[in-house]
Amino acid sequence: xxxxxxxxxxxxxxxxxxxxxxxxxxxxxxxxxxxxxxxxxxxxxxxxxxxxxxxxxxxxxxxxxxxxxxxxxxxxxxxxxxxxxxxxxxxxxxxxxxxxxxxxxxxxxxxxxxxxxxxxxxxxxxxxxxxxxxxxxxxxxxxxxxxxxxxxxxxxxxxxxxxxxxxxxxxxxxxxxxxxxxxxxxxxxxxxxxxxxxxxxxxxxxxxxxxxxxxxxxxxxxxxxxxxxxxxxxxxxxxxxxxxxxxxxxxxx
Amino acid sequence: xxxxxxxxxxxxxxxxxxxxxxxxxxxxxxxxxxxxxxxxxxxxxxxxxxxxxxxxxxxxxxxxxxxxxxxxxxxxxxxxxxxxxxxxxxxxxxxxxxxxxxxxxxxxxxxxxxxxxxxxxxxxxxxxxxxxxxxxxxxxxxxxxxxxxxxxxxxxxxxxxxxxxxxxxxxxxxxxxxxxxxxxxxxxxxxxxxxxxxxxxxxxxxxxxxxxxxxxxxxxxxxxxxxxxxxxxxxxxxxxxxxxxxxxxxxxxxxxxxxxxxxxxxxxx
Numbered sequence: 001x002x003x004x005x006x007x008x009x010x011x012x013x014x015x016x017x018x019x020x021x022x023x024x025x026x027x028x029x030x031x032x033x034x035x036x037x038x039x040x041x042x043x044x045x046x047x048x049x050x051x052x053x054x055x056x057x058x059x060x061x062x063x064x065x066x067x068x069x070x071x072x073x074x075x076x077x078x079x080x081x082x083x084x085x086x087x088x089x090x091x092x093x094x095x096x097x098x099x100x101x102x103x104x105x106x107x108x109x110x111x112x113x114x115x116x117x118x119x120x121x122x123x124x125x126x127x128x129x130x131x132x133x134x135x136x137x138x139x140x141x142x143x144x145x146x147x148x149x150x151x152x153x154x155x156x157x158x159x160x161x162x163x164x165x166x167x168x169x170x171x172x173x174x175x176x177x178x179x180x181x182x183x184x185x186x187x188x189x190x191x192x193x194x195x196x197x198x199x200x201x202x203x204x205x206x207x208x209x210x211x212x213x214x215x216x217x218x219x220x221x222x223x224x225x226x227x228x229x230x231x232x233x234x235x236x237x238x239x240x241x242x243x244x245x246x247x248x249x250x251x252x253x
Numbered sequence: 254x255x256x257x258x259x260x261x262x263x264x265x266x267x268x269x270x271x272x273x274x275x276x277x278x279x280x281x282x283x284x285x286x287x288x289x290x291x292x293x294x295x296x297x298x299x300x301x302x303x304x305x306x307x308x309x310x311x312x313x314x315x316x317x318x319x320x321x322x323x324x325x326x327x328x329x330x331x332x333x334x335x336x337x338x339x340x341x342x343x344x345x346x347x348x349x350x351x352x353x354x355x356x357x358x359x360x361x362x363x364x365x366x367x368x369x370x371x372x373x374x375x376x377x378x379x380x381x382x383x384x385x386x387x388x389x390x391x392x393x394x395x396x397x398x399x400x401x402x403x404x405x406x407x408x409x410x411x412x413x414x415x416x417x418x419x420x421x422x423x424x425x426x427x428x429x430x431x432x433x434x435x436x437x438x439x440x441x442x443x444x445x446x447x448x449x450x451x452x453x454x455x456x457x458x459x460x461x462x463x464x465x466x467x468x469x470x471x472x473x474x475x476x477x478x479x480x481x482x483x484x485x486x487x488x489x490x491x492x493x494x495x496x497x498x499x500x501x502x503x504x505x506x507x508x509x510x511x512x513x514x515x516x517x518x519x520x521x522x
Contacts, residue, residue, distance in 0.1 A: 150348045153318050158362025158413055159338035168365070172352040249351035252395040 033219040038226070041219040050208055050220065059227065061203040065121055066193050069128030070186055076129075077136035077185075078178055084137070085144020086170055094137075102134040106192045110199060119200045124193070131192040132185040139181025143174035176250040179243045183236060190232050205231075263330045264291035265449055266315065266417060271324035273310050283474040284310045287324070290468065290477065292417070297443055297450045297486060299460035302470030303514065308453045311475070312421050315451065316342045328417065338362055341410030345422040347402040349394035355405055356381065356390040362413045380408040384438060400431035404438070411442065418443075420452040424459065433495070436462055440486055457510055461485055461503060469510060471517045479513050481506060 015035070021027060022034035029037070045055045053061075084091035101109070110127050117123035151173055155165045197206025205224050212220035243250065271288045274281040284307035292298055302308045313319045315326055317336040326333045328340070336342075349358050357364075360377045368376075381390060384404040394402055403423055410418060420439075424432045440463055443450050454460055460467045460483075467481040483506055488497045497503055 148346075148348060150344050150346070151350070153316070153336065154342065154344070154348045154409075155361070155365070156318075156336035157316060157338065157340065157342045158365060158409070160362070160365040164365050168361075169350065172350065175352070247352075249393060249395050253351055 030216055030218055033222055037219045038222045041217075041223050045220065045223070051211065053203055055227075058203055058205055058208050059231070062193060062197065062205045063231070065124050065204070066128060066186075066189055069125045070132050070182075070189055072125070073129045073132035073185060073189075074136060074182060077133045077181075078140055081137040081140025081181075082144055082166070082170060082174060082178075085141040085174075086166055091141065095141075098134055098137055101130065102138070106131050107195055107199060110196055114200055124196050124201070127196050128189045128193055132189040135184040135188055136178070136181045139177050139184070140174060143177035143181075144170055147173050176243075176247045179239065179247060183239045183243075186235055186239060187232070190228075190235070194228060263327075265294045265328065266292040266451075267327045268315075269324050269327070271311075271314065271321045271326060273307065273314060273319065274322045286474040286476055288476060289324075292449060292451060294416075294449050295447055297463055297465045298452070299464035299467045300451065300453045300470060301457065301460045301467055301510070301514075302453075302455065302475060303472050304455055306470045306472050307475035308455075308470055309421055311470075312342075312419050312451065312453045315417075316340055316419050338366065338413045339416045341413055341415035341418045343403075343406045343410050343418070343420045343423045345425045347394070347399075347406040349402060349405055349409075351394055354391045354393055355386055355397070358394065358405055359408045359412050361409065376412055380412045383411075383442065384408045398431075399427055400435060403427065403435060407439070407442070411446070411448075414446075416449065418448050418450045420450065422454055423452070425454070425456070432459075437489070439463060440489060443486075444490055457507055457514075458498065460510075461507060462489060462498070467510065469513050478517055479510075481510060 018032075018035055022029065022032055033041075042055075049055065050058065080090075080094060084094050106127055109130075110123070113123040113126050117126055147170065151169055152165055155169045160168065193204075194206035194209070197204040198210045201207040205228055209221050209224035209228075212218075212224065268288055268290055271285060272283065273285045274283050288311065300308050300311065310319065314321050315333065317333050317340065328337075350361070353361065356377055359380060360373050363373045363376065381387060384407050386401070386404055386408065389397065389401065394405065397405065406423065423439075424435050427435060436459065439450075439452075442448070443463075450463075452460075452463060463486050464483060465486060467483060469478045469480070470476065471478050483503075485497050485500075485503055488500075489495075
């Protein structure tokens with residue numbers, strides 16, 4: 001309970017500092033806009049939009065890309081990762097490819113994806129897919145490898161086949177770690193998304209922030225960053241909620 | 254299958270010059286060297302040995318999880334190639350599936366072998382009652398105490414009606430009272446089902462309280478030092494209760510076994 005107070009206290013202190021610094025005009029409002037002006041900007045672009053698109057269209061554009069890529073990545077990385085952990089031959093094929101591209105900064109190969117797939121959503125989704133894939137894959141492989149062998153032995157000893165063991169034992173046993181991997185992936189994807197929109201886009205939160213900063217509209221830049229932060233926290237909360245529903249045994253074994 | 258076996262006069266289980274070596278950094282570690290013995294239907298064999306004598310390895314080979322480096326193990330005359338549901342296994346740490354409740358954990362094997370739904374329901378329920386888990390059917394493993402978990406493990410193995418039950422120190426992690434309860438349960442089930450049991454333990458009293466035959470293994474590389482044929486488990490059953498542990502013949506056999514183990518491994522640490 002006291003921790004909650006501390007959390008809200010911290011937020012309040014930061015806001016108070018912001019109000020004070022801008023209210024006393026200690027800094028140039030071009031560099032640090034006042035909270036009031038950010039709020040006005042919010043009302044303005046929520047109603048009138050920013051550069052032909054409403055605020056919610058910008059948010060929608062960003063989240064649409066992220067969610068599409070995240071779901072595709074999860075659909076591919078979870079089965080491939082679990083299979084790689086379970087079967088050394090599959091791992092031998094996939095791991096070198098993933099080991100190679102994983103440490104690359106996504107923006108390095110983004111230019112190539114743009115050349116291949118164009119400046120539209122496809123190249124962005126492809127980029128995010130690649131960014132999300134690696135953390136999920138890696139956590140799935142690690143999860144399978146650390147399963148207690150006796151979990152599997154017990155299943156074999158009561159007559160389960162290899163495929164049944166994979167489906168009924170390996171998959172649920174790995175689920176807690178898979179979900180942790182998904183949370184990491186969502187974070188990585190979100191960071192990458194904003195960078196991608198900053199390189200080439202005409203919509204989305206990342207683009208809005210960059211475009212506004214070019215026009216010295218620091219109120220909109222601040223607004224964009226705050227919205228990004230809050231959205232990120234909300235998505236992670238959502239996944240944590242899902243985690244509690246899906247793997248109630250996590251940390252209790 | 255029982256009759257078939259008797260006709261051929263084959264033992265239920267036969268180990269023929271089994272050795273097992275673990276690959277290690279420099280040399281190999283020999284866990285077991287040239288072990289041979291047989292187990293007859295209905296026996297309750299306790300394999301007794303100090304920690305690290307390879308008794309768990311032995312059990313894992315019989316279960317089919319490990320392949321012996323040399324020699325072969327036959328059950329019903331057929332060579333053991335891998336795990337098989339005719340051999341039920343219970344580990345010291347109950348490896349229950351956290352995502353399934355008690356009933357689903359117990360029914361797991363039947364479900365994997367695609368038994369009819371009605372039959373799964375009936376058989377599972379009867380074993381739930383037998384091991385005293387009535388009322389706990391929908392609990393998750395992490396909501397159970399250690400003793401309860403081990404009851405689930407026991408039922409999960411028994412529900413498949415295995416010809417041989419393999420137990421790897423199943424009661425080692427329980428407190429003294431729970432252990433006594435569980436010993437009584439294991440004994441009762443062994444007696445009622447006429448199952449054949451092979452139990453691995455380092456606890457002399459457990460071996461004496463349960464086994465109809467005790468095989469003492471040496472420290473690594475494990476080999477058979479001696480065998481004993483106690484009768485105390487039946488006396489527990491016939492109502493003598495825990496008093497059996499104070500009988501002079503019980504204490505005499507206990508002393509002999511301890512002597513055997515100490516002579517082999519030096520004074521206890």
